[in-house]
Amino acid sequence: MRKGFHLLGLCLSVLAAVSCGGDNGPETPEETIEVTDYIFSKPSFVFGFTGQNRYSYCPSIVANTDGTSHVFFCGNPNQNIMVDNVYHIVENANGTHSPAVSVLQPSLSWDSHHTCDPSVIEGQFKMDGTSYKYALFFLSNPKEYYYNEIGVAFSNDLNAASWVKYPVQLVPKTWPEEGDQSLGGNARSWGVGQPSAVSLDKKGKVLLTYTIGDSNGTRVVFREMDLSDMSKPGLGVAKDMNRAGLDNLNGASDYTCNCDFAIAPEENKIVMVRPVQPHPGTYPAYIPVAQEVDYMDLDGFLAGIGRWTALARIDADVSGFPRNHNAGLSRDSFGHIKEWETPTVYFTVSKEAPDVNASTGRHAEWTYHIYKTKLTKRVRTVTRPKQGS
DSSP: HHHHHHHHHHHHHHHHHHHOOOOOOOOOOOEEEEEEEOOOOOOOOEEEESSOOOEEEEOOOOOTSSEEEEEEEEEETTTTOOOOEEEEEEEEETBBBOOEEEEOOBBEEEEEEEEEEEEEEEEEETTTTTEEEEEEEEEEETTTTTOEEEEEEEETTTSSSSOOOOOOOOOOOOOSSOOOBSSSOBBBOOEEEEEEEEEEESSEEEEEEEEEETTTTEEEEEEEEEEEEEEEEOOOOOOOOOOOTBOOSSSSSSSOOOOOEEEEGGGTEEEEEEOOOOOOOSSSSSSSSSSSEEEEEEEHHHOOOOOOEEEEOOOHHSSSSSSEEEEEEEEEEEEEOOOOOTTTEEEEEOOOOOOSSTTTTOOGGGGGGEEEEEEEEEEEEEEOOTTTT
């Protein structure tokens, strides 16, 4: 009993010392600040060849003021056969859409296999004596070879069932010899492709951005072109896009490819959606897990000195899918965007192993469907310890 009483008395003494000490020291000063968050809405389904071994991916969007959108994308016409065509639908404001129609297919000696990765803008273009209102830039390649090149086709109607192709490559591969460029062993250069176009003057001047994969590595470049007269197109000079400010999933500096762009000329801004590296190690290892929206000043971009600022990422937490890839920004017909801080992003999803695998009938490609989500800006008031105190 005495021992227990002694311990109790000791505890009471300690409590008295703590509770009766009076002053606990000065309070830490606080400050109230505004914090800006960018949050994606719950994604909604746009299109997919559901129930078929067919894919739909890489959307290019022309948004109308009435709430409808023209969506061009890559798809394969025949089940289980991976040959790309460019398809078109009209997406209605209520989420319904017109039937998918193949509007551009392989047809020339240099684009006899895949025809995909569309980017559509309005302008003023003339070819073979005919004036056209719209240009569709695309990636293509010959069946015998691995390399990709960029072409362009024209139309006066976004609902056209077919487009008129410029007969030769607009942007050819970067190596002079015919055929593949070997990178050693079984590795070969990818080529040029994944074009994204915006109009610089709402006429014939175009900012064309695209991916290069060759012996000098993977990179994004851009050209300022004049396509008002295709008998003498001004193709400009390819310049490397500045990657400053781009981080990968691990927080290190990132390279990029397969991007889509939109510009807000009045605000001097360019917006980009891009894949975030590195790719995962599980099947399909060739598909990224996340897409990121970034922006910089347009004049800095064109000068090659700007720095990107990230807004938000689309990953599994946003989409509910383990792979998120081949995204496109909702833009007007000139590739311009008014709400540049809060764009609507169309993107492609995919399942991963063990739900899919590289065997016939179970390829990941058959789960490529197109979704969309809108970025929203939220400003919050937060109280925190005063900085520097």
